[in-house]
Amino acid sequence: MSEFLRSYQTVIWFGVVAVLLASLLLGLASLVRPVKPNREKQLAYESGVDPVGDGWVQSQIRYYVFALLFVIFDVEAVFIFPWATQLERYAGFGLVEMGIFVFVLLLGLVYAWRKGVLRWI
Amino acid sequence: MSALLAIDMPYWLQTILRVLGGTVAVLLPAGTIVYVFLFKMMSFMQSRLGPMEAGPYGSLQLFAEVGKWLQKEDLYPDRADKFIFKIAPIVVLTSTFLLVAVVPFGPDAWFTNFEAGVFYALAVSSVSVLGILIAGWASANKYSLLGGLRAAGQLIAYELPMVLAVIGVVIQAGSMNFQEIVMAQNAGEIFGWNGIGNPYILTQMVGFIIFMIAVQAELTQTPFDMPIAESELVSGYMTEYSGFRFLMFFIGEFATAGVFSLIAAALFLGGWGIPFAWFGWDSMDSIDNWMNIVGPLIMFTKMMVLSGIIMWVRFSYPRFREDQLQKFAWKVLIPVSLLNIMATAILKVAF
Numbered sequence: 001m002s003e004f005l006r007s008y009q010t011v012i013w014f015g016v017v018a019v020l021l022a023s024l025l026l027g028l029a030s031l032v033r034p035v036k037p038n039r040e041k042q043l044a045y046e047s048g049v050d051p052v053g054d055g056w057v058q059s060q061i062r063y064y065v066f067a068l069l070f071v072i073f074d075v076e077a078v079f080i081f082p083w084a085t086q087l088e089r090y091a092g093f094g095l096v097e098m099g100i101f102v103f104v105l106l107l108g109l110v111y112a113w114r115k116g117v118l119r120w121i
Numbered sequence: 122m123s124a125l126l127a128i129d130m131p132y133w134l135q136t137i138l139r140v141l142g143g144t145v146a147v148l149l150p151a152g153t154i155v156y157v158f159l160f161k162m163m164s165f166m167q168s169r170l171g172p173m174e175a176g177p178y179g180s181l182q183l184f185a186e187v188g189k190w191l192q193k194e195d196l197y198p199d200r201a202d203k204f205i206f207k208i209a210p211i212v213v214l215t216s217t218f219l220l221v222a223v224v225p226f227g228p229d230a231w232f233t234n235f236e237a238g239v240f241y242a243l244a245v246s247s248v249s250v251l252g253i254l255i256a257g258w259a260s261a262n263k264y265s266l267l268g269g270l271r272a273a274g275q276l277i278a279y280e281l282p283m284v285l286a287v288i289g290v291v292i293q294a295g296s297m298n299f300q301e302i303v304m305a306q307n308a309g310e311i312f313g314w315n316g317i318g319n320p321y322i323l324t325q326m327v328g329f330i331i332f333m334i335a336v337q338a339e340l341t342q343t344p345f346d347m348p349i350a351e352s353e354l355v356s357g358y359m360t361e362y363s364g365f366r367f368l369m370f371f372i373g374e375f376a377t378a379g380v381f382s383l384i385a386a387a388l389f390l391g392g393w394g395i396p397f398a399w400f401g402w403d404s405m406d407s408i409d410n411w412m413n414i415v416g417p418l419i420m421f422t423k424m425m426v427l428s429g430i431i432m433w434v435r436f437s438y439p440r441f442r443e444d445q446l447q448k449f450a451w452k453v454l455i456p457v458s459l460l461n462i463m464a465t466a467i468l469k470v471a472f
Contacts, residue, residue, distance in 0.1 A: 006132065007233040007234060011222050013139075014143050014221070018211075019215060022214050026366075028191060029191045029192075029365040035194065042198055043198065044200065047355070051262075054261075059267065066278060070281060073281050081239075081291060084291040088295050106456065106459060113451075119444075
């Protein structure tokens with residue numbers, strides 16, 4: 001197996017060990033903890049009074065535009081990383097290219113800003 | 122795969138050692154941060170002594186706490202989505218373990234040596250958001266749902282400055298591999314003088330500050346703790362958790378603080394290295410083997426300094442308002458970090 005795949009195998013082992021450790025401790029806890037459920041205990045907590053209505057309430061997600069912007073800028077970051085490692089080789093050419101790229105995206109941010117979606121709407 | 126401590130080991134033995142080392146690297150910083158900063162420093166800042174009874178100066182308090190939490194009943198709300206409710210803390214803890222896998226502790230003392238290590242770290246660090254979001258959703262509680270939604274909004278807003286701040290380091294080092302970034306810092310020189318190497322905190326001060334602010338927000342520590350605001354949302358996504366599952370969220374929070382500090386130390390403070398000029402080292406192969414022992418200690422020291430700063434800020438400032446938080450991320454941090462990238466690139470090409 002190549003070094004590369006072995007690294008990923010190590011990552012998988014880390015994940016497995018985390019789940020095993022958590023399960024082990026939860027198993028240990030289940031041996032020593034009391035189990036006395038009743039209706040009062042299993043009510044959802046709402047400042048000590050009986051919960052009103054359903055727990056899954058509808059609420060206005062005020063930052064859905066931020067989520068769209070996030071996708072755009074995250075993809076931008078993905079493009080910048082490979083460029084950043086090779087900047088030594090591309091020098092001035094790469095600099096101008098990425099300057100234009102970042103400028104266009106900044107324009108997008110300024111547009112969103114001017115349109116007022118970066119406010120708490 | 123290079124040999125650890127100059128002994129050739131089979132792959133399975135290396136893996137076992139790495140997994141044990143990773144467990145220590147998650148739990149030891151978490152325990153130390155909780156005792157030194159959360160119990161003691163916070164108490165002293167508030168003119169009290171903190172835990173004093175269990176062990177000398179309360180140093181065994183943590184074990185007492187774990188023993189206490191183990192005995193708590195495992196409650197869940199009647200209407201909760203039980204399977205998701207139960208796995209959410211495990212997801213958070215797992216993301217911490219996956220994140221530590223990429224931190225280098227010495228020339229040979231690493232867990233994984235990815236070429237795109239920085240990429241991997243940034244990708245894995247957002248897995249814990251999923252754990253927090255499903256915890257908030259599965260609880261079937263209004264506070265938890267609001268807390269989970271706030272956490273999602275906050276974490277996507279501060280993910281970006283963090284990613285963009287790291288790019289400055291990648292430009293300077295010309296690599297996404299953590300080992301090469303550490304090498305570049307310790308073998309570097311400032312205007313021809315190599316007495317202290319070239320830790321990127323000097324040249325990437327802006328990036329470092331943005332990174333630490335973003336880490337503070339990613340960890341949902343005060344002043345960015347709206348998702349778990351005790352006074353309005355009663356701990357947000359953790360409201361319904363009790364007993365050991367709550368403790369797992371708690372461990373996850375402080376272990377992630379430690380791991381993020383380790384990553385920041387590797388990216389900005391020179392990582393496990395000491396300036397190579399002191400001992401006349403010039404490449405990875407020429408480093409003496411004792412660095413595998415000293416390296417983790419250096420990393421631990423830097424981790425304590427950085428997480429101390431995180432906790433210091435946490436205990437000193439009041440909470441932001443939700444709209445101020447979003448405004449700060451989108452209107453200040455992201456434009457500044459984009460400018461930082463361009464400035465770094467121009468200077469890199471010019472010199």
